[in-house]
Amino acid sequence: MEAWFDTARAVPSGRPRTYCFAHAGGRAQAFVEWQEALAEVTALVAVTPPERTGIDTVCDQAAELIAAQRTEPFLLFGHSLGALIAFEVGRRLDDRPAHLIASGCVAPSLHPTPRMVEVAGLDGQGLTDALAVYGGLRPEILADPELQEFILPDVRADFRMVAEYLYRPAAALPFGVSLVNGMDDPLVRSEDLADWSRECIGEPETYWSEGGHFYFEQHPEAVTEVIRRAAEALPVELI
Template sequence: MSSSPWFLRDPASSEREARIYCFPHAGGNPRSFLGWQRGLGDDAEIVAVCPPGRGPRYQEPSATDVMELADGVAAAIVATADRPFVLFGHSFGAVLAFEVARRVGGLPDCRHLVASGCSAPALLPSRRVVETARLKGRAFTEAVGFFGGLPPEVVADEALQELLLPHLKADFRMVAQYAYRPGAPLSVPVTLINGVDDPHVKEAGLEPWARECADEPAQHWVDGGHFYFDGRPDAVTDVLRSLLSADRGANPPGGTHVEVI
Protein backbone atom coordinates (compact mmCIF):
# COMPACT_ATOMS: atom_id res chain seq x y z
CA MET A 1 0.00 0.00 0.00
CA SER A 2 2.72 2.49 1.00
CA SER A 3 4.59 2.00 -2.27
CA SER A 4 1.61 2.08 -4.64
CA PRO A 5 1.53 5.23 -6.80
CA TRP A 6 -2.26 4.94 -6.96
CA PHE A 7 -2.84 5.89 -3.34
CA LEU A 8 -2.21 8.87 -1.07
CA ARG A 9 -2.53 8.25 2.65
CA ASP A 10 -1.36 9.30 6.09
CA PRO A 11 0.94 6.55 7.42
CA ALA A 12 -0.17 7.44 10.94
CA SER A 13 -3.64 6.12 10.07
CA SER A 14 -2.53 2.84 8.55
CA GLU A 15 -3.49 0.62 11.48
CA ARG A 16 -7.23 1.23 11.14
CA GLU A 17 -9.42 -1.86 10.72
CA ALA A 18 -11.01 -0.67 7.46
CA ARG A 19 -10.22 1.59 4.51
CA ILE A 20 -12.20 4.17 2.58
CA TYR A 21 -10.93 4.56 -0.99
CA CYS A 22 -11.88 8.09 -2.08
CA PHE A 23 -12.23 9.06 -5.75
CA PRO A 24 -12.07 12.83 -6.51
CA HIS A 25 -14.41 14.80 -8.73
CA ALA A 26 -13.30 16.08 -12.14
CA GLY A 27 -10.18 18.18 -11.67
CA GLY A 28 -10.25 17.51 -7.93
CA ASN A 29 -7.19 17.25 -5.70
CA PRO A 30 -7.06 13.73 -4.21
CA ARG A 31 -5.05 15.01 -1.25
CA SER A 32 -8.03 17.04 -0.03
CA PHE A 33 -9.66 13.82 1.19
CA LEU A 34 -6.90 13.28 3.75
CA GLY A 35 -8.41 16.10 5.81
CA TRP A 36 -11.46 13.89 6.35
CA GLN A 37 -9.50 11.48 8.54
CA ARG A 38 -10.41 13.36 11.72
CA GLY A 39 -14.10 12.79 11.02
CA LEU A 40 -13.55 9.03 10.82
CA GLY A 41 -11.41 8.71 13.93
CA ASP A 42 -10.24 5.15 14.45
CA ASP A 43 -13.04 3.62 12.38
CA ALA A 44 -11.22 3.61 9.04
CA GLU A 45 -8.23 4.91 7.12
CA ILE A 46 -8.81 7.41 4.34
CA VAL A 47 -6.98 6.42 1.16
CA ALA A 48 -7.17 8.95 -1.67
CA VAL A 49 -7.04 7.53 -5.20
CA CYS A 50 -4.42 9.37 -7.25
CA PRO A 51 -4.80 8.98 -11.05
CA PRO A 52 -1.82 9.32 -13.42
CA GLY A 53 -0.87 12.93 -14.04
CA ARG A 54 -2.00 14.15 -10.59
CA GLY A 55 -0.13 14.94 -7.39
CA PRO A 56 3.14 13.00 -7.13
CA ARG A 57 2.29 11.37 -10.49
CA TYR A 58 2.31 14.71 -12.33
CA GLN A 59 5.01 13.56 -14.77
CA GLU A 60 2.88 10.65 -16.02
CA PRO A 61 0.47 11.05 -18.94
CA SER A 62 -3.07 11.73 -17.73
CA ALA A 63 -5.70 9.06 -18.22
CA THR A 64 -8.02 9.51 -21.19
CA ASP A 65 -10.41 6.55 -20.81
CA VAL A 66 -12.66 5.83 -17.82
CA MET A 67 -12.56 2.06 -18.34
CA GLU A 68 -8.77 1.91 -18.53
CA LEU A 69 -8.53 4.10 -15.44
CA ALA A 70 -10.94 1.80 -13.60
CA ASP A 71 -8.85 -1.21 -14.62
CA GLY A 72 -5.74 0.40 -13.14
CA VAL A 73 -7.36 1.37 -9.84
CA ALA A 74 -9.04 -2.02 -9.47
CA ALA A 75 -5.75 -3.85 -10.02
CA ALA A 76 -4.06 -1.67 -7.38
CA ILE A 77 -6.86 -2.37 -4.87
CA VAL A 78 -6.74 -6.12 -5.52
CA ALA A 79 -2.97 -6.09 -4.99
CA THR A 80 -3.23 -4.36 -1.62
CA ALA A 81 -6.60 -5.43 -0.19
CA ASP A 82 -6.02 -6.89 3.27
CA ARG A 83 -8.98 -5.52 5.25
CA PRO A 84 -12.61 -4.45 4.73
CA PHE A 85 -13.00 -1.42 2.49
CA VAL A 86 -15.58 1.01 1.13
CA LEU A 87 -15.46 2.85 -2.19
CA PHE A 88 -16.48 6.51 -2.08
CA GLY A 89 -16.62 8.80 -5.11
CA HIS A 90 -18.02 12.23 -5.81
CA SER A 91 -19.39 13.33 -9.20
CA PHE A 92 -16.94 12.00 -11.83
CA GLY A 93 -15.29 10.12 -8.96
CA ALA A 94 -18.59 8.31 -8.34
CA VAL A 95 -18.66 7.09 -11.96
CA LEU A 96 -15.11 5.82 -11.58
CA ALA A 97 -15.86 4.22 -8.20
CA PHE A 98 -18.89 2.48 -9.77
CA GLU A 99 -16.75 1.01 -12.54
CA VAL A 100 -14.15 -0.09 -9.98
CA ALA A 101 -16.92 -1.70 -7.90
CA ARG A 102 -17.89 -3.73 -10.96
CA ARG A 103 -14.34 -5.07 -11.02
CA VAL A 104 -13.65 -5.64 -7.31
CA GLY A 105 -17.16 -6.11 -5.89
CA GLY A 106 -16.62 -9.85 -5.69
CA LEU A 107 -13.80 -9.46 -3.16
CA PRO A 108 -14.91 -10.50 0.35
CA ASP A 109 -13.44 -7.29 1.77
CA CYS A 110 -15.38 -4.98 -0.58
CA ARG A 111 -18.26 -3.90 1.65
CA HIS A 112 -19.98 -0.86 0.10
CA LEU A 113 -20.11 1.70 -2.69
CA VAL A 114 -21.01 5.27 -1.77
CA ALA A 115 -21.83 7.42 -4.81
CA SER A 116 -22.06 11.15 -4.16
CA GLY A 117 -23.38 13.91 -6.41
CA CYS A 118 -23.89 11.62 -9.40
CA SER A 119 -26.84 10.57 -11.54
CA ALA A 120 -27.15 6.91 -12.48
CA PRO A 121 -24.31 5.75 -14.76
CA ALA A 122 -26.78 4.68 -17.45
CA LEU A 123 -27.74 8.36 -17.88
CA LEU A 124 -24.18 9.58 -18.31
CA PRO A 125 -22.63 11.60 -19.73
CA SER A 126 -25.22 14.34 -19.47
CA ARG A 127 -25.75 16.68 -22.40
CA ARG A 128 -24.40 19.58 -20.34
CA VAL A 129 -21.15 17.73 -19.61
CA VAL A 130 -20.69 16.83 -23.28
CA GLU A 131 -21.28 20.42 -24.36
CA THR A 132 -18.99 21.81 -21.64
CA ALA A 133 -16.19 19.46 -22.64
CA ARG A 134 -16.17 21.03 -26.13
CA LEU A 135 -15.67 24.57 -24.84
CA LYS A 136 -12.41 26.45 -24.41
CA GLY A 137 -11.11 29.44 -22.49
CA ARG A 138 -13.55 31.69 -20.70
CA ALA A 139 -16.55 29.84 -22.12
CA PHE A 140 -15.37 26.62 -20.46
CA THR A 141 -14.78 28.35 -17.13
CA GLU A 142 -18.23 29.93 -17.14
CA ALA A 143 -19.90 26.64 -18.08
CA VAL A 144 -18.09 24.80 -15.29
CA GLY A 145 -19.39 27.42 -12.87
CA PHE A 146 -22.80 25.75 -13.17
CA PHE A 147 -21.48 22.81 -11.18
CA GLY A 148 -19.84 24.99 -8.51
CA GLY A 149 -16.53 24.28 -6.83
CA LEU A 150 -14.42 26.90 -8.65
CA PRO A 151 -13.06 29.59 -6.29
CA PRO A 152 -14.01 33.14 -7.34
CA GLU A 153 -10.37 34.09 -7.78
CA VAL A 154 -9.95 31.36 -10.40
CA VAL A 155 -13.08 32.43 -12.26
CA ALA A 156 -11.79 36.02 -12.35
CA ASP A 157 -8.15 35.35 -13.27
CA GLU A 158 -7.31 33.85 -16.67
CA ALA A 159 -3.70 33.24 -15.63
CA LEU A 160 -4.89 31.08 -12.74
CA GLN A 161 -7.22 29.26 -15.09
CA GLU A 162 -4.34 28.31 -17.39
CA LEU A 163 -2.44 27.00 -14.37
CA LEU A 164 -5.17 25.18 -12.51
CA LEU A 165 -7.78 24.04 -15.04
CA PRO A 166 -5.95 21.65 -17.43
CA HIS A 167 -6.79 18.66 -15.23
CA LEU A 168 -10.42 19.74 -15.03
CA LYS A 169 -10.63 20.05 -18.82
CA ALA A 170 -9.01 16.64 -19.28
CA ASP A 171 -11.47 15.02 -16.87
CA PHE A 172 -14.46 16.64 -18.56
CA ARG A 173 -13.28 15.27 -21.90
CA MET A 174 -12.87 11.82 -20.37
CA VAL A 175 -16.35 11.87 -18.82
CA ALA A 176 -17.85 13.13 -22.08
CA GLN A 177 -16.47 10.01 -23.79
CA TYR A 178 -17.73 7.61 -21.12
CA ALA A 179 -19.72 4.77 -22.67
CA TYR A 180 -21.91 3.02 -20.13
CA ARG A 181 -22.22 -0.73 -20.62
CA PRO A 182 -25.12 -2.67 -19.07
CA GLY A 183 -23.98 -5.34 -16.66
CA ALA A 184 -24.98 -7.55 -13.75
CA PRO A 185 -26.17 -5.75 -10.60
CA LEU A 186 -23.42 -4.91 -8.13
CA SER A 187 -22.92 -7.50 -5.42
CA VAL A 188 -22.21 -4.84 -2.78
CA PRO A 189 -24.71 -2.47 -1.15
CA VAL A 190 -24.91 1.04 -2.58
CA THR A 191 -25.58 4.34 -0.81
CA LEU A 192 -26.28 7.62 -2.62
CA ILE A 193 -25.56 11.04 -1.08
CA ASN A 194 -26.74 14.23 -2.76
CA GLY A 195 -27.27 17.90 -2.00
CA VAL A 196 -30.89 19.04 -2.09
CA ASP A 197 -29.88 22.16 -4.05
CA ASP A 198 -27.62 20.42 -6.55
CA PRO A 199 -28.58 21.85 -9.97
CA HIS A 200 -26.94 18.94 -11.76
CA VAL A 201 -28.41 15.92 -9.95
CA LYS A 202 -32.14 15.47 -9.37
CA GLU A 203 -34.19 12.64 -7.90
CA ALA A 204 -35.27 11.41 -11.33
CA GLY A 205 -31.63 10.99 -12.26
CA LEU A 206 -31.06 8.73 -9.26
CA GLU A 207 -33.90 6.28 -9.93
CA PRO A 208 -32.00 4.15 -12.51
CA TRP A 209 -29.33 3.47 -9.88
CA ALA A 210 -31.71 0.75 -8.65
CA ARG A 211 -30.99 -1.26 -11.80
CA GLU A 212 -27.30 -1.35 -10.87
CA CYS A 213 -27.92 -2.82 -7.41
CA ALA A 214 -28.99 -6.20 -6.09
CA ASP A 215 -30.96 -4.32 -3.41
CA GLU A 216 -32.53 -0.87 -3.47
CA PRO A 217 -29.81 1.74 -2.83
CA ALA A 218 -30.06 3.86 0.31
CA GLN A 219 -30.44 7.60 -0.30
CA HIS A 220 -29.24 10.51 1.82
CA TRP A 221 -30.28 14.06 0.95
CA VAL A 222 -28.29 16.78 2.71
CA ASP A 223 -28.36 20.57 2.68
CA GLY A 224 -26.24 22.20 -0.02
CA GLY A 225 -25.44 22.07 -3.69
CA HIS A 226 -23.18 19.90 -5.82
CA PHE A 227 -20.29 20.38 -3.38
CA TYR A 228 -22.48 20.08 -0.29
CA PHE A 229 -19.53 18.83 1.80
CA ASP A 230 -17.37 21.94 1.35
CA GLY A 231 -16.59 23.17 4.84
CA ARG A 232 -18.49 20.31 6.47
CA PRO A 233 -17.08 16.92 5.52
CA ASP A 234 -19.17 15.37 8.31
CA ALA A 235 -22.01 15.34 5.75
CA VAL A 236 -20.07 12.40 4.27
CA THR A 237 -18.03 11.04 7.17
CA ASP A 238 -21.10 10.62 9.40
CA VAL A 239 -22.66 8.40 6.72
CA LEU A 240 -19.43 6.46 6.28
CA ARG A 241 -19.10 5.85 10.02
CA SER A 242 -22.68 4.60 10.14
CA LEU A 243 -22.00 2.14 7.31
CA LEU A 244 -18.82 0.89 8.96
CA SER A 245 -20.64 0.39 12.26
CA ALA A 246 -23.40 -1.58 10.54
CA ASP A 247 -20.81 -3.69 8.74
CA ARG A 248 -19.04 -4.54 11.99
CA GLY A 249 -22.38 -5.65 13.41
CA ALA A 250 -23.05 -7.87 10.41
CA ASN A 251 -19.49 -9.25 10.39
CA PRO A 252 -18.41 -9.67 14.03
CA PRO A 253 -14.79 -10.52 14.82
CA GLY A 254 -13.67 -14.00 15.74
CA GLY A 255 -14.59 -15.77 12.51
CA THR A 256 -18.29 -16.09 13.32
CA HIS A 257 -20.37 -16.60 10.20
CA VAL A 258 -23.52 -14.53 9.97
CA GLU A 259 -26.04 -15.10 7.20
CA VAL A 260 -27.44 -11.73 6.10
CA ILE A 261 -30.68 -11.87 4.13
Protein backbone atom coordinates in the same frame (compact mmCIF):
# COMPACT_ATOMS: atom_id res chain seq x y z
CA MET B 1 1.90 2.50 -6.32
CA GLU B 2 2.82 5.51 -4.16
CA ALA B 3 1.67 7.82 -6.96
CA TRP B 4 -1.82 6.35 -6.81
CA PHE B 5 -2.51 6.23 -3.06
CA ASP B 6 -2.21 8.89 -0.39
CA THR B 7 -3.29 8.67 3.23
CA ALA B 8 -3.27 10.85 6.33
CA ARG B 9 -0.01 10.95 8.24
CA ALA B 10 -1.38 8.73 10.97
CA VAL B 11 -3.50 6.01 9.39
CA PRO B 12 -5.36 4.01 12.06
CA SER B 13 -4.21 0.41 12.19
CA GLY B 14 -6.70 -2.43 11.98
CA ARG B 15 -9.34 -0.29 10.26
CA PRO B 16 -11.02 -1.03 6.91
CA ARG B 17 -9.93 1.34 4.19
CA THR B 18 -12.14 3.76 2.28
CA TYR B 19 -10.73 4.51 -1.19
CA CYS B 20 -11.71 8.02 -2.30
CA PHE B 21 -12.05 9.32 -5.88
CA ALA B 22 -12.36 13.01 -6.77
CA HIS B 23 -14.54 15.02 -9.12
CA ALA B 24 -13.30 16.46 -12.42
CA GLY B 25 -10.26 18.62 -11.74
CA GLY B 26 -10.43 17.82 -8.03
CA ARG B 27 -7.97 16.35 -5.54
CA ALA B 28 -8.96 13.21 -3.68
CA GLN B 29 -6.47 14.28 -0.99
CA ALA B 30 -9.07 16.82 0.14
CA PHE B 31 -11.24 13.93 1.34
CA VAL B 32 -8.38 12.59 3.46
CA GLU B 33 -8.78 15.77 5.54
CA TRP B 34 -11.88 14.08 7.01
CA GLN B 35 -9.68 11.41 8.60
CA GLU B 36 -9.89 12.81 12.12
CA ALA B 37 -13.67 12.55 12.08
CA LEU B 38 -13.48 8.90 10.99
CA ALA B 39 -10.34 7.71 12.78
CA GLU B 40 -12.28 5.23 14.92
CA VAL B 41 -13.88 3.37 12.01
CA THR B 42 -11.91 3.66 8.75
CA ALA B 43 -8.69 4.83 7.10
CA LEU B 44 -9.26 7.19 4.18
CA VAL B 45 -7.11 6.66 1.08
CA ALA B 46 -6.98 9.19 -1.76
CA VAL B 47 -6.77 7.57 -5.19
CA THR B 48 -5.00 9.80 -7.70
CA PRO B 49 -4.16 8.42 -11.15
CA PRO B 50 -0.75 9.77 -12.20
CA GLU B 51 -2.05 10.38 -15.73
CA ARG B 52 -5.42 11.44 -17.15
CA THR B 53 -6.04 8.62 -19.58
CA GLY B 54 -9.32 7.08 -20.75
CA ILE B 55 -11.85 6.24 -18.06
CA ASP B 56 -11.68 2.48 -18.76
CA THR B 57 -7.91 2.51 -18.35
CA VAL B 58 -8.13 4.47 -15.10
CA CYS B 59 -10.75 2.08 -13.70
CA ASP B 60 -8.83 -1.02 -14.79
CA GLN B 61 -5.60 0.20 -13.20
CA ALA B 62 -7.24 1.40 -9.99
CA ALA B 63 -9.05 -1.91 -9.52
CA GLU B 64 -5.87 -3.89 -10.15
CA LEU B 65 -3.85 -1.86 -7.65
CA ILE B 66 -6.54 -1.94 -4.96
CA ALA B 67 -6.96 -5.70 -5.38
CA ALA B 68 -3.19 -6.18 -5.03
CA GLN B 69 -3.05 -4.02 -1.92
CA ARG B 70 -5.93 -5.33 0.15
CA THR B 71 -7.54 -8.65 0.97
CA GLU B 72 -10.11 -7.64 3.61
CA PRO B 73 -13.34 -5.77 2.79
CA PHE B 74 -13.10 -2.04 2.09
CA LEU B 75 -15.29 0.89 1.09
CA LEU B 76 -15.35 2.99 -2.08
CA PHE B 77 -16.30 6.68 -2.09
CA GLY B 78 -16.39 9.09 -5.00
CA HIS B 79 -17.88 12.44 -5.91
CA SER B 80 -19.29 13.22 -9.37
CA LEU B 81 -16.73 11.82 -11.87
CA GLY B 82 -15.13 10.11 -8.89
CA ALA B 83 -18.41 8.35 -8.07
CA LEU B 84 -18.64 7.03 -11.62
CA ILE B 85 -15.06 5.76 -11.41
CA ALA B 86 -15.69 4.21 -7.99
CA PHE B 87 -18.74 2.45 -9.42
CA GLU B 88 -16.75 1.00 -12.30
CA VAL B 89 -13.91 0.00 -9.98
CA GLY B 90 -16.47 -1.79 -7.79
CA ARG B 91 -17.73 -3.68 -10.82
CA ARG B 92 -14.21 -4.84 -11.62
CA LEU B 93 -13.57 -5.95 -8.05
CA ASP B 94 -16.76 -8.04 -7.92
CA ASP B 95 -17.67 -8.85 -4.31
CA ARG B 96 -14.53 -7.59 -2.58
CA PRO B 97 -15.68 -4.06 -1.68
CA ALA B 98 -18.11 -3.88 1.21
CA HIS B 99 -19.97 -0.68 0.24
CA LEU B 100 -20.05 2.09 -2.37
CA ILE B 101 -20.86 5.69 -1.43
CA ALA B 102 -21.65 7.68 -4.58
CA SER B 103 -21.89 11.45 -4.17
CA GLY B 104 -23.19 14.01 -6.66
CA CYS B 105 -23.71 11.47 -9.42
CA VAL B 106 -26.70 10.51 -11.57
CA ALA B 107 -27.29 6.84 -12.31
CA PRO B 108 -24.40 5.41 -14.37
CA SER B 109 -26.72 4.48 -17.23
CA LEU B 110 -27.47 8.20 -17.73
CA HIS B 111 -23.81 9.05 -18.37
CA PRO B 112 -22.67 10.98 -20.20
CA THR B 113 -25.38 13.58 -19.69
CA PRO B 114 -25.88 16.14 -22.48
CA ARG B 115 -24.56 18.86 -20.18
CA MET B 116 -21.36 16.90 -19.47
CA VAL B 117 -20.77 16.46 -23.19
CA GLU B 118 -21.36 20.17 -23.72
CA VAL B 119 -18.95 21.20 -20.96
CA ALA B 120 -16.30 18.78 -22.26
CA GLY B 121 -16.28 20.74 -25.51
CA LEU B 122 -15.80 24.14 -23.87
CA ASP B 123 -12.54 26.00 -23.49
CA GLY B 124 -11.22 29.18 -21.95
CA GLN B 125 -13.80 31.54 -20.49
CA GLY B 126 -16.67 29.31 -21.57
CA LEU B 127 -15.36 26.47 -19.43
CA THR B 128 -14.64 28.84 -16.55
CA ASP B 129 -18.19 30.20 -16.66
CA ALA B 130 -19.68 26.69 -16.77
CA LEU B 131 -17.70 25.56 -13.73
CA ALA B 132 -18.58 28.73 -11.83
CA VAL B 133 -22.28 27.81 -12.06
CA TYR B 134 -21.61 24.57 -10.19
CA GLY B 135 -19.19 26.06 -7.70
CA GLY B 136 -16.37 24.01 -9.17
CA LEU B 137 -13.71 26.70 -9.00
CA ARG B 138 -12.47 28.58 -5.95
CA PRO B 139 -12.92 32.40 -6.04
CA GLU B 140 -9.17 32.99 -6.31
CA ILE B 141 -9.08 30.86 -9.46
CA LEU B 142 -12.06 32.65 -11.00
CA ALA B 143 -10.24 35.94 -10.43
CA ASP B 144 -6.87 34.83 -11.86
CA PRO B 145 -6.61 34.02 -15.61
CA GLU B 146 -3.09 32.63 -15.15
CA LEU B 147 -4.31 30.11 -12.57
CA GLN B 148 -7.11 29.16 -14.93
CA GLU B 149 -4.64 28.44 -17.72
CA PHE B 150 -2.77 26.12 -15.35
CA ILE B 151 -5.80 24.27 -13.96
CA LEU B 152 -8.38 24.16 -16.76
CA PRO B 153 -6.57 21.67 -19.04
CA ASP B 154 -6.82 18.99 -16.34
CA VAL B 155 -10.45 19.86 -15.68
CA ARG B 156 -11.27 19.63 -19.38
CA ALA B 157 -9.44 16.29 -19.66
CA ASP B 158 -11.53 14.91 -16.81
CA PHE B 159 -14.78 16.11 -18.39
CA ARG B 160 -13.73 14.43 -21.62
CA MET B 161 -13.32 11.17 -19.71
CA VAL B 162 -16.97 11.44 -18.70
CA ALA B 163 -18.04 12.45 -22.21
CA GLU B 164 -16.34 9.34 -23.62
CA TYR B 165 -17.82 6.98 -21.01
CA LEU B 166 -19.71 4.03 -22.44
CA TYR B 167 -22.18 2.45 -20.04
CA ARG B 168 -22.39 -1.33 -20.33
CA PRO B 169 -25.17 -3.28 -18.58
CA ALA B 170 -23.77 -5.84 -16.14
CA ALA B 171 -24.71 -7.87 -13.09
CA ALA B 172 -25.88 -5.87 -10.09
CA LEU B 173 -23.23 -4.98 -7.52
CA PRO B 174 -23.31 -7.61 -4.75
CA PHE B 175 -22.79 -5.07 -1.96
CA GLY B 176 -24.51 -2.03 -0.49
CA VAL B 177 -24.73 1.36 -2.18
CA SER B 178 -25.40 4.76 -0.61
CA LEU B 179 -26.18 7.93 -2.58
CA VAL B 180 -25.45 11.38 -1.16
CA ASN B 181 -26.41 14.59 -2.94
CA GLY B 182 -27.01 18.29 -2.43
CA MET B 183 -30.62 19.43 -2.57
CA ASP B 184 -29.71 22.40 -4.77
CA ASP B 185 -27.36 20.51 -7.10
CA PRO B 186 -28.16 21.63 -10.70
CA LEU B 187 -26.55 18.43 -12.02
CA VAL B 188 -28.51 15.86 -10.01
CA ARG B 189 -32.29 15.65 -9.59
CA SER B 190 -34.11 13.02 -7.58
CA GLU B 191 -35.41 11.36 -10.75
CA ASP B 192 -31.83 11.03 -11.99
CA LEU B 193 -31.13 8.59 -9.15
CA ALA B 194 -33.93 6.09 -9.83
CA ASP B 195 -31.88 3.84 -12.11
CA TRP B 196 -29.21 3.37 -9.45
CA SER B 197 -31.53 0.64 -8.14
CA ARG B 198 -30.66 -1.45 -11.22
CA GLU B 199 -26.97 -1.39 -10.28
CA CYS B 200 -27.09 -3.10 -6.87
CA ILE B 201 -28.79 -6.12 -5.34
CA GLY B 202 -30.60 -4.05 -2.71
CA GLU B 203 -32.31 -0.68 -2.91
CA PRO B 204 -29.64 2.02 -2.46
CA GLU B 205 -29.83 4.25 0.59
CA THR B 206 -30.38 7.88 -0.44
CA TYR B 207 -29.35 10.94 1.55
CA TRP B 208 -29.86 14.64 0.81
CA SER B 209 -27.87 17.54 2.25
CA GLU B 210 -28.29 21.27 2.15
CA GLY B 211 -26.17 22.82 -0.58
CA GLY B 212 -25.33 22.40 -4.24
CA HIS B 213 -23.00 20.15 -6.18
CA PHE B 214 -20.21 20.69 -3.65
CA TYR B 215 -22.48 20.53 -0.61
CA PHE B 216 -19.78 18.76 1.44
CA GLU B 217 -17.58 21.87 1.52
CA GLN B 218 -20.03 23.36 4.05
CA HIS B 219 -21.44 20.06 5.31
CA PRO B 220 -18.71 17.38 5.36
CA GLU B 221 -20.72 15.49 7.96
CA ALA B 222 -23.27 14.69 5.24
CA VAL B 223 -20.66 12.35 3.78
CA THR B 224 -18.63 11.34 6.81
CA GLU B 225 -21.67 10.06 8.68
CA VAL B 226 -22.65 7.87 5.72
CA ILE B 227 -19.11 6.52 5.52
CA ARG B 228 -19.18 5.93 9.28
CA ARG B 229 -22.42 3.94 9.12
CA ALA B 230 -21.13 1.81 6.26
CA ALA B 231 -17.87 1.08 8.09
CA GLU B 232 -19.61 0.30 11.37
CA ALA B 233 -21.97 -2.09 9.57
CA LEU B 234 -19.10 -4.37 8.57
CA PRO B 235 -19.17 -7.69 10.45
CA VAL B 236 -16.56 -7.60 13.20
CA GLU B 237 -14.93 -10.80 11.95
CA LEU B 238 -14.29 -9.16 8.57
CA ILE B 239 -12.36 -6.20 9.93
